[in-house]
Amino acid sequence: MRVGFVGLGRMGAAIAGRVADAGFDLTVWNRTPGRTGDLLDRGAQEAGVLGEVCPGRDVAITMVADDDALREVALGPDGIAQTLGPGGVHVAMGTHGVTAIAQVADAHAQAGQSLVAAPVLGRPDVAASGGLGIVAAGPAAAVERVRPLLDAIGRHTFEAGERPESATAIKLANNFVLGCAIEALAEAFALGRRYDVDPAILYEVLTEGLFSAPAFKVYGQIIVDEDYDRVGFTTSLALKDIELTMAAASAAAVPLPSGSALRDRLLAAIAQGDGERDWAVLGREQARASGLEQPTSSKA
Amino acid sequence: MRVGFVGLGRMGAAIAGRVADAGFDLTVWNRTPGRTGDLLDRGAQEAGVLGEVCPGRDVAITMVADDDALREVALGPDGIAQTLGPGGVHVAMGTHGVTAIAQVADAHAQAGQSLVAAPVLGRPDVAASGGLGIVAAGPAAAVERVRPLLDAIGRHTFEAGERPESATAIKLANNFVLGCAIEALAEAFALGRRYDVDPAILYEVLTEGLFSAPAFKVYGQIIVDEDYDRVGFTTSLALKDIELTMAAASAAAVPLPSGSALRDRLLAAIAQGDGERDWAVLGREQARASGLEQPTSSKA
Amino acid sequence: MRVGFVGLGRMGAAIAGRVADAGFDLTVWNRTPGRTGDLLDRGAQEAGVLGEVCPGRDVAITMVADDDALREVALGPDGIAQTLGPGGVHVAMGTHGVTAIAQVADAHAQAGQSLVAAPVLGRPDVAASGGLGIVAAGPAAAVERVRPLLDAIGRHTFEAGERPESATAIKLANNFVLGCAIEALAEAFALGRRYDVDPAILYEVLTEGLFSAPAFKVYGQIIVDEDYDRVGFTTSLALKDIELTMAAASAAAVPLPSGSALRDRLLAAIAQGDGERDWAVLGREQARASGLEQPTSSKA
């Protein structure tokens, strides 16, 4: 299988490395040059321009930052829909909105190609060691065809049906539940502080019992330590994610009241200058709203 | 140690059984008679009236349904504060509000006694086999004194400091985070359904990864199965619990926006006639609000 | 008609003055003595103790601060239910919760008496000049009987049916809509500030058009002027009111999402030390949450 790969950020580079190591014939490209790292040593070739990535390839993989970037590389001049050729499969592995995914799927269908939405679960370091979860949805034959590729990339592929937006919705839902968990933790710790609760004890009660899961252990610990500058995922990126979720919900007429509460707190945190801190900083924002803490900044 | 025990509901009876089996000298009482089960065979004596439970006892344990019941058995005529004697310790193991706990603690302090708030984590069947978690807070000497008793009852005691309300706040916070988790799940599953997501796949993605914890496995499964008549904890009781949390938050000037979203959905579920179903029925209520489901009842 | 009057705060005293001036035989009482002002000169007598207010009277009017006070004067020893005599009517003019009103109505019914809930619309200075609106509900015969009294007190009586809680609900709903209006204004002004909108222009647009009403003119002006120390109604009292509304809604299974948003902001304002400022200070709290303003205090 011949593979074109677009998007060599940290996650993209890690995934492309898995593809190269598995022996696939791989051509990579990134808008900003100089991001191939050791990929060429591991067997990949580099395309000079976007238009050279897909001709003659069976599969195009994209891991790009947002919907605008996806539309550009998929639908633009010299984009994937134009250059991949009939029968090709585009595997979109970024976190995108349902509207963009549907739009790109339509364009590929018109070009006799298929879109498989295949967002991933896990961070770049996990990706490099093959530990990613992958949620894949798209036409059954297309998913079947790229399965060897997905198997080479991650530890497990969750098959989410024939409609690419289904995979998108699952990925968004997963991040949504995580955001709601962090916000609930933030509120719980603020309530505790007002009643002289040692945060470490509350953490222990929660994570030894009903909430003995990574979401609560990782983010609860950051809140306990108030260690918001150890950034896994920024508040600003989290807001972007949640906005995608709210947009998907809005398009489908699904009210998400917990999501609204989460979004409002993310905005307040950003308004206080915490946009580039880890989104567990909701713990601090909730403390502020409870009169337990000073803001770090005034007029933003 | 001589122990008086008030409140033989399912949870109270299970705990009293642990106390009896551990060989403590135990007198039990329940407002509604005929609830001693096999406790007398296991060595307990039964008091005929409330006023006979505490005289001559070192410790009184209560496991009663709500704050009114607690005030009555602790502060009323022939109540614990009046009959336990100086130096006695009242261990309140029910889920109560911070105001009631503070009020009862004051009354005991004035009578030369101590209150240890010691709410439990777990269900009655877990209690019977000694698997409860216990969150205990109160004067250090009092906690120290009742430690053998708590050790006999549960698997682990989380020590939450000298202020009884701290234990209360932890217990309320734990249930609060659980409620928020269920509501977030409910919203996530509704969003998924609108995008043709198989609920079982979403469940798998969530519970294999960030949310591999009992809260998500138990309640996620009920939502997937729409098995709301398998009742662990009713929506009406959940509302009662959350109202205690909101009241504690209000008294301490802590806004809880996720709690507000949760409370509003619980009310809507109750308005639809689902008050006696398991509170995972938030999944159905969220589906209704998303136009995915008919209500089960009209004018309540 | 012989009238007993309990509760001589600012509003009570103003109403009692209207009753005295209209020539009714009036006995007044207040828990804290020395509040009769010029009422005795205007023809009222003062009772020495609560138990002397109602014997031999046709009607008892109460204007007391909260539900606890109402229960005490109505249901306590020497209270109105005990001393008013069969056929008597208790007109409760304070702002109370639906549960307390129902409880007091029951007690009066058992004593062969009637409760008319008759909360008022307007402030004490308006009351003194007879400008109050009154919302009255209770058994038709009882309302009919006290009509001359209500006519003497206010400018208009809105008849709200036979169930006293109906009047309570209307009064609470009125304050609820006001609170929501203030919160919406607070949010709108914060949004405007971020886009360099002159608050005075936004005020003008709103109050010249769709919102040309006292609620928006009065509270909008306070927000424009940031004149939160000119206190009409404190944030803490507003919270108390909204808690009554939320409790009424909870008892009736009515979710109030706007009310939840309002309540959360009131709590945040109180957490920042603004509890004794006018509740238009929601404008400042919203500005804080938007990063436009420093808090006035830290740890409360």
Place this chain on the structure above:
Amino acid sequence: MRVGFVGLGRMGAAIAGRVADAGFDLTVWNRTPGRTGDLLDRGAQEAGVLGEVCPGRDVAITMVADDDALREVALGPDGIAQTLGPGGVHVAMGTHGVTAIAQVADAHAQAGQSLVAAPVLGRPDVAASGGLGIVAAGPAAAVERVRPLLDAIGRHTFEAGERPESATAIKLANNFVLGCAIEALAEAFALGRRYDVDPAILYEVLTEGLFSAPAFKVYGQIIVDEDYDRVGFTTSLALKDIELTMAAASAAAVPLPSGSALRDRLLAAIAQGDGERDWAVLGREQARASGLEQPTSSKA
């Protein structure tokens, strides 16, 4: 002054009529042809294509449906920025988002032109009789220059400063406060119904007092009459408006909790099939959530 006018929907046609009647040299155009009504009789000329509207004109007025339409007529090939000529002023009178307005303003600035954002307050019938309020913001010289035109169109122009987004924000804020008012009314009426309150009485209390303003009289009456098919503004359009507001708030890091509550109820109403009813149908949606009413549809 020579004027080009783009967008002849109901509102656009009414405004163009005012411009024609005031004697300005007017060329009109609408994407869908056949919408000139009697404008040609009143002195206007019709352009055959967009590119013919602006050449040689001093001012271009747009009244188009949404941001996409605005971008197309302003920024597209043959669009206003390209054809109006240096020194020209574009008066954008539709309700747009802050991002689109900023983008269009930039394009005009680069072409040596000015954008005046001038959204209107009022409905088409009000527009026809010259009763519109206009909120205008943009470079002072440009606003000054188009003042005679604005005077001919509306009853009053609120000047909102030099930044076009300020006018946008005011218009969005006005609609936002209206939406919040309707939602608050919806909640209040549902609460009342649960306590047997006659909606007409609650309406009277509200609109005779603190809320004696068009927003409450118009929408309160629709809720009282449950006359949701008398459509002034549809729920779907209201959602579109509120999404613009939420996006403006998000871009400026302003949390809008009342707006979130409103948005969630609009979505729920749309999910129930009420998207094309008047947005006062929030009254019905709130009744549904309170168990007072059946949904009108199931799976959407």
